[in-house]
Amino acid sequence: MTPQATLAKNSEAPITIVGAGPSGLASAIVLARAGRRVVVRERQRSVGARFHGDFQGLENWSVKRDVFEEIGELGITLKFPLHPVRTGIAYDSIGNEHVVRDEQPLYYLVRRGSGEGTLDEALLGAAREAGAEIRFGDEVERVPRQAIVATGPRRADVIASGYTFRTDMEDANYVCFDDRLAPSGYAYLLIADGFGTLAACMFREFKGHAAYLQAAMEYFQVRLGLNMIQPKPFGGYGMLSRMTRVERRGRLLVGERAGLQDALAGFGLRYALISGALAARSILRGESYKTLLRRRLRAVHSAGIVNRFVFQAAGEKTRAWALDLISKGSARRGLRRIYGGSLFHTALSPVAALRNGAQLTHPGCNHIDCDCPWCRMTGMH
Numbered sequence: 041m042t043p044q045a046t047l048a049k050n051s052e053a054p055i056t057i058v059g060a061g062p063s064g065l066a067s068a069i070v071l072a073r074a075g076r077r078v079v080v081r082e083r084q085r086s087v088g089a090r091f092h093g094d095f096q097g098l099e100n101w102s103v104k105r106d107v108f109e110e111i112g113e114l115g116i117t118l119k120f121p122l123h124p125v126r127t128g129i130a131y132d133s134i135g136n137e138h139v140v141r142d143e144q145p146l147y148y149l150v151r152r153g154s155g156e157g158t159l160d161e162a163l164l165g166a167a168r169e170a171g172a173e174i175r176f177g178d179e180v181e182r183v184p185r186q187a188i189v190a191t192g193p194r195r196a197d198v199i200a201s202g203y204t205f206r207t208d209m210e211d212a213n214y215v216c217f218d219d220r221l222a223p224s225g226y227a228y229l230l231i232a233d234g235f236g237t238l239a240a241c242m243f244r245e246f247k248g249h250a251a252y253l254q255a256a257m258e259y260f261q262v263r264l265g266l267n268m269i270q271p272k273p274f275g276g277y278g279m280l281s282r283m284t285r286v287e288r289r290g291r292l293l294v295g296e297r298a299g300l301q302d303a304l305a306g307f308g309l310r311y312a313l314i315s316g317a318l319a320a321r322s323i324l325r326g327e328s329y330k331t332l333l334r335r336r337l338r339a340v341h342s343a344g345i346v347n348r349f350v351f352q353a354a355g356e357k358t359r360a361w362a363l364d365l366i367s368k369g370s371a372r373r374g375l376r377r378i379y380g381g382s383l384f385h386t387a388l389s390p391v392a393a394l395r396n397g398a399q400l401t402h403p404g405c406n407h408i409d410c411d412c413p414w415c416r417m418t419g420m421h
């Protein structure tokens with residue numbers, strides 16, 4: 041019997057969810073709203089503890105349907121402050137500016153962390169309102185069988201190092217693709233309602249994170265007159281992998297724990313929410329989680345892996361050309377082409393998968409004498 045069939049059959053027993061991140065709480069909301077007993081076990085004392093009130097983008101470009109419409113249909117409705125972003129400015133490493141825009145939001149800017157107004161608090165509120173029990177300070181060492189595992193990344197293939205701050209700059213969103221600011225990644229500056237987030241998001245050379253962040257800060261100071269009031273440093277990490285093991289001995293793996301991440305740019309939030317909701321749906325209906333997941337996320341997920349492979353192989357002129365293309369018309373349509381899967385993606389997929397280990401997971405640091413966010417948070421330095 042599949043794990044979801046066992047869980048579906050045993051409808052009186054509480055369902056354990058390990059981890060109260062977006063994926064775990066998405067599962068909890070959908071299950072509890074359907075009347076199932078749910079216990080979420082979270083090792084930290086609050087939700088969003090690995091985030092710092094920084095802005096993240098909940099992407100709205102990889103498929104045509106709006107992300108809130110999609111999660112709404114899956115059973116998740118949230119009330120919290122979010123900023124739809126329809127225009128952004130991208131800089132290439134040659135110095136060109138590309139204005140990227142669409143009539144529909146490209147993404148929704150949301151705050152992450154434990155404070156009021158964050159996505160994490162909104163998810164927690166919705167889970168509790170639906171009747172889920174959340175246990176904080178409850179680290180799970182042996183995950184029980186028949187559980188949903190939502191424990192986030194297990195290693196760092198990408199890190200971000202940055203500052204949150206107050207500012208009198210106008211609301212705007214900027215990104216710069218330049219290896220001198222963020223190796224194989226990008227530096228970003230996001231501003232809304234007098235609050236800002238600046239970070240270097242890098243896919244290699246983690247040891248140099250402080251110097252890259254400094255370079256990113258200077259870049260935006262010169263280019264835009266960056267003004268940071270009371271800056272507070274923050275850092276974080278993510279894991280990129282193929283979608284391989286989503287079920288393991290009776291357990292359903294969701295979110296980043298299942299390797300569900302956007303390998304090109306690290307926009308894992310949508311994957312987390314959708315996979316969490318699909319795991320819950322599979323239990324409620326006794327359907328195969330693997331099948332539901334493949335149907336919805338497989339194409340976009342493997343396109344992300346091919347995109348990262350291509351991005352890393354491309355020179356600065358090719359990257360500038362791609363930005364130029366996206367900025368010429370509807371940016372969502374352009375990005376959908378990149379993420380939507382195509383013959384090009386299918387053809388390159390085996391090569392990208394073969395090179396997966398070498399190309400996606402850079403040994404960004406050797407953990408010796410390193411203070412990158414991963415080493416700091418796992419106590420390896």
Ligand SMILES: Cc1cc2nc3c(=O)[nH]c(=O)nc-3n(C[C@H](O)[C@H](O)[C@H](O)COP(=O)(O)OP(=O)(O)OC[C@H]3O[C@@H](n4cnc5c(N)ncnc54)[C@H](O)[C@@H]3O)c2cc1C
Binds near residue numbers: 088089
């Ligand atoms: C700096 C930074 C910027 C980012 N920006 C973006 C962005 O702009 N857009 C985007 O879409 N994505 C972004 N991401 C990625 C996004 O944050 C993640 O993909 C998403 O949070 C994954 O959700 P999750 O539920 O899978 O895991 P997590 O959010 O990591 O949640 C896992 C939870 O499980 C808990 N846990 C772990 N182990 C145990 C255990 N043994 N027992 C109990 N509890 C446990 C953890 O404490 C944690 O609360 C960013 C990530 C970082 C670090």
